[in-house]
Amino acid sequence: MKVLVIGSGGREHALVWKLAQSPRVSTMWCAPGNAGIAAEALASNGTPVQCLNLAAENLSGLLAFAAEKRVDLTVVGPDNPLAMGIVDQFQEKGLRIWGPNQRAAQFESSKAFSQAFMEKYGIPTARSKTFSLAGAAKRFAAELRGRCAVKADGLALGKGVLLCRSEEEAFRAIDDMLVHQKYGAAGRQVVIQELLEGMEISLHALCDGRVSRLFPTAQDHKRVGEGDTGANTGGMGAYSPTPFLDAAGMEQMADRILAPWERGCRGEGIDFRGILYPGVMLTRNGPKVLEFNARFGDPETQAYLMLMSKDLLDLIDLSLDGGLEGLTKDFVASYFRGVAVCVVMASAGYPGPCEKGKVIRGLEEAGRLPRTKVFHAGTARADGEFVTNGGRVLGVTAAGATLAEARARAYQAVRKIQFDGAQYRRDIGAKALGSAT
Ligand code: AMP
Ligand code: GLY
Numbered sequence: 001m002k003v004l005v006i007g008s009g010g011r012e013h014a015l016v017w018k019l020a021q022s023p024r025v026s027t028m029w030c031a032p033g034n035a036g037i038a039a040e041a042l043a044s045n046g047t048p049v050q051c052l053n054l055a056a057e058n059l060s061g062l063l064a065f066a067a068e069k070r071v072d073l074t075v076v077g078p079d080n081p082l083a084m085g086i087v088d089q090f091q092e093k094g095l096r097i098w099g100p101n102q103r104a105a106q107f108e109s110s111k112a113f114s115q116a117f118m119e120k121y122g123i124p125t126a127r128s129k130t131f132s133l134a135g136a137a138k139r140f141a142a143e144l145r146g147r148c149a150v151k152a153d154g155l156a157l158g159k160g161v162l163l164c165r166s167e168e169e170a171f172r173a174i175d176d177m178l179v180h181q182k183y184g185a186a187g188r189q190v191v192i193q194e195l196l197e198g199m200e201i202s203l204h205a206l207c208d209g210r211v212s213r214l215f216p217t218a219q220d221h222k223r224v225g226e227g228d229t230g231a232n233t234g235g236m237g238a239y240s241p242t243p244f245l246d247a248a249g250m251e252q253m254a255d256r257i258l259a260p261w262e263r264g265c266r267g268e269g270i271d272f273r274g275i276l277y278p279g280v281m282l283t284r285n286g287p288k289v290l291e292f293n294a295r296f297g298d299p300e301t302q303a304y305l306m307l308m309s310k311d312l313l314d315l316i317d318l319s320l321d322g323g324l325e326g327l328t329k330d331f332v333a334s335y336f337r338g339v340a341v342c343v344v345m346a347s348a349g350y351p352g353p354c355e356k357g358k359v360i361r362g363l364e365e366a367g368r369l370p371r372t373k374v375f376h377a378g379t380a381r382a383d384g385e386f387v388t389n390g391g392r393v394l395g396v397t398a399a400g401a402t403l404a405e406a407r408a409r410a411y412q413a414v415r416k417i418q419f420d421g422a423q424y425r426r427d428i429g430a431k432a433l434g435s436a437t
Contacts, residue, residue, distance in 0.1 A: 001313075002027040004066055005037075006056050006086070007077025010344070010377035010395035011298035013037050015075055015312075016049055017373065018305040022313045029069075031055075031062060035386055036376020036394075056081050059089055066095050073098065075316065076274075079295050083109035083155055098316050100207075100294045104265075104272040107292040111191040112153045114292045121264035123257055125289045126193035126281075134178040140192050141170035147195040149290075152177055154186030158234055163195065196290070198283040199244050199431070202300050205258055205278075206315055208324040209271045212258050214250060216241035216307070216336050218300040219431070224351060226427045233351040234392055237428030239341040239403065240303040244282060244432075253280070254329075257289060273319050299342045302375050302395040306340040338371075341410040342397040343428050347378070348421025350391035356380075358388040358420040366413040371406075372398040374413065388419055403432055 001024050005016050013036050019025055021043045030037045033051030040049040054061045056078050066074055074090060076082055076099035085102035099105075106113045112130040119125070127144075130153070131137035141148050146167035152160030160183055164170040170192075177187035201219050205212040218240035224230040245253065257278060265272055277293035277300075296304075305312065315335075318324050347354035360379065363386060367374050375397055378390020396413045400406035407429050414424060 001072045004071045004074045005030045008032050008034050010375045011301040012077040013375040014302045014305040018312045022311045034376050035379040035381045099274040100272050104270050105294045108294040111151050121260045123260050128193040130191050132189045137174045146170045149193045151191045152183040152187035153189035156183050156186040196281040198281045200281050202297050203278045205276045207272045208319045208322045209273050211324040226425050231351050235299045236425045237343045238299040238303050239429040299395050302342040302397045303340040306397050306399045307336040309337045338399050339403045339406045340399040341406040341429050342395045343410045345394040345422050345424045346392050354391050356389050360386045360419045362417040366416040369413050372413045
């Protein structure tokens with residue numbers, strides 16, 4: 001089977017690595033991929049994975065490639081191509097592709113759409129309203145005493161959410177989006193939500209257009225600094241599962257969030273096949289959905305796929321063919337084994353501008369540790385060496401029987417890797433251990 005993976009980050013390296021283990025895969029490409037992805041080979045026949053000089057947003061180029069090579073399955077990592085309708089375009093040409101179609105991808109591409117959907121179908125979320133005029137937006141922000149999240153409606157590279165704790169901050173955020181248009185078209189409408197407090201977790205549900213099944217919980221670490229301080233990033237690390245929901249808690253997520261979501265999709269005629277990733281705050285008043293994403297999380301995927309003991313392709317087939325009903329709710333126990341921790345190593349300056357081209361040392365030694373895999377995000381090859389090529393450079397991921405074991409192993413691997421200016425958080429998974437470090 002010939003497989004094409006779209007994207008270039010740590011999530012896509014994890015997807016490529018996992019799919020490359022499938023005995024059913026005979027050829028694999030990644031567009032555009034990265035240096036770590038280009039170093040992978042297929043378990044079935046030893047063929048290297050080939051990276052293509054095609055950007056994830058170059059839909060016509062990707063379509064022409066898939067048609068010419070008769071790709072059997074395309075797997076989409078990032079949100080942008082999904083929002084642009086890559087799935088619809090491939091399907092029109094009779095090509096098999098995994099991910100939500102453009103209409104279904106609106107759960108991520110429009111926060112206003114998601115918010116209206118949640119209210120219509122009774123999915124617990126923050127108190128919220130959508131605005132295109134600054135005056136009305138400010139009146140609502142004042143009602144919330146300035147304690148609110150101001151969110152650009154559209155995709156804004158993960159930067160379109162401003163958390164405010166005073167009227168002054170909220171008014172500035174509203175002006176930046178609606179008046180000064182600092183977020184371009186994405187900020188023409190804003191969603192304002194009350195600021196919620198609690199433990200934030202990532203849920204991932206595999207969906208087949210009718211039925212959805214939850215993966216174990218995961219937790220991302222969005223702030224750059226230890227103790228959740230400093231600027232928001234694309235994610236500095238993740239682990240799965242978390243100890244914050246037991247079996248009854250997971251049942252509650254399925255009943256309160258997924259069941260009304262499935263009902264809503266049926267009601268609206270939305271055919272969602274792929275991964276639904278709700279960001280959820282566990283508040284004193286129960287779980288509340290902060291946002292929906294319509295794809296795998298990065299770096300959550302790196303942790304999930306380290307735990308997955310069976311072929312990911314089988315799950316993708318069930319999702320595409322409407323076969324999830326047959327997957328009992330306890331499939332999690334047979335698909336996911338142990339605990340995994342992913343520690344992101346980033347360049348100096350991240351999430352601001354970063355220098356590139358720093359030589360990365362110690363990768364082989366780190367990768368030799370048991371149940372450890374170093375996923376590449378922003379890397380390139382120069383003169384036969386791996387060098388840094390972006391803000392988030394590596395996702396150093398390890399699995400173990402317990403969180404403590406996985407964590408110890410991940411940090412042991414991190415310590416074997418060096419590049420100039422490397423920064424990472426030392427407290428990934430710490431909340432689950434109930435300590436600060
Ligand atoms: P989003 O891009 O919507 O996930 O928002 C980015 C981050 O902002 C989330 O991961 C949360 O940590 C935080 N956030 C978003 N909405 C809220 C809210 N209503 N209350 C508190 N924190 C929020
Ligand atoms: N883990 C954050 C994201 O993928 O959006």
